[in-house]
Amino acid sequence: MKAVVIFESRTGNTQRAAEMIGGELRGAGYEVAVRPVHGLKLTEIAEADLLAVGTWVDGLVLFGHRPGGTAKLMTLPSLHHKPVAAFATYKWYPGNCIDQISDLLAYKGADVIHRRAFNKTQLDVLVPEFVDNVLTAVGARDMSEATA
Numbered sequence: 430m431k432a433v434v435i436f437e438s439r440t441g442n443t444q445r446a447a448e449m450i451g452g453e454l455r456g457a458g459y460e461v462a463v464r465p466v467h468g469l470k471l472t473e474i475a476e477a478d479l480l481a482v483g484t485w486v487d488g489l490v491l492f493g494h495r496p497g498g499t500a501k502l503m504t505l506p507s508l509h510h511k512p513v514a515a516f517a518t519y520k521w522y523p524g525n526c527i528d529q530i531s532d533l534l535a536y537k538g539a540d541v542i543h544r545r546a547f548n549k550t551q552l553d554v555l556v557p558e559f560v561d562n563v564l565t566a567v568g569a570r571d572m573s574e575a576t577a
């Protein structure tokens with residue numbers, strides 16, 4: 430099973446989250462590539478059984494939240510039929526940013542199986558929980574495909 434963890438990061442927090450997610454997925458038996466949005470290999474995406482896509486929360490603290498690097502995320506290739514987990518890192522308050530990221534990924538054709546915004550100070554606790562939920566969601570998806 431192959432996974433690609435894709436991130437957009439300005440100061441390194443989302444990259445760190447992406448690398449941690451990659452590590453957890455490796456631990457679960459996946460062959461994992463962790464890539465910045467601008468360094469994607471299309472064959473890796475085409476071959477991936479699972480994707481995770483994350484960025485940082487850009488806003489005015491209490492309002493105006495949007496996915497950081499939205500223009501870059503819009504350059505993602507088609508994610509048609511791919512199970513994709515959405516994540517974000519933030520400092521104070523994420524607003525509905527994770528929903529916006531999910532919408533963007535769904536616009537790209539992704540089947541968004543899980544979503545989570547991480548406070549950047551809590552990655553150690555939140556990332557393993559996120560990956561557990563992602564693996565459960567992938568298992569549930571595979572089961573439903575098998576019985577369809």
Ligand SMILES: Cc1cc2nc3c(=O)[nH]c(=O)nc-3n(C[C@H](O)[C@H](O)[C@H](O)COP(=O)(O)O)c2cc1C
Binds near residue numbers: 442486487490522549
């Ligand atoms: C221009 C700018 C706007 C930000 N707006 C918010 C915000 O509205 N809410 C919040 O919780 N964090 C906000 N942050 C903090 C970042 O989302 C947070 O530090 C994030 O982890 C950065 O990720 P990165 O290190 O991958 O770039 C903002 C950061 C920047 C640079």
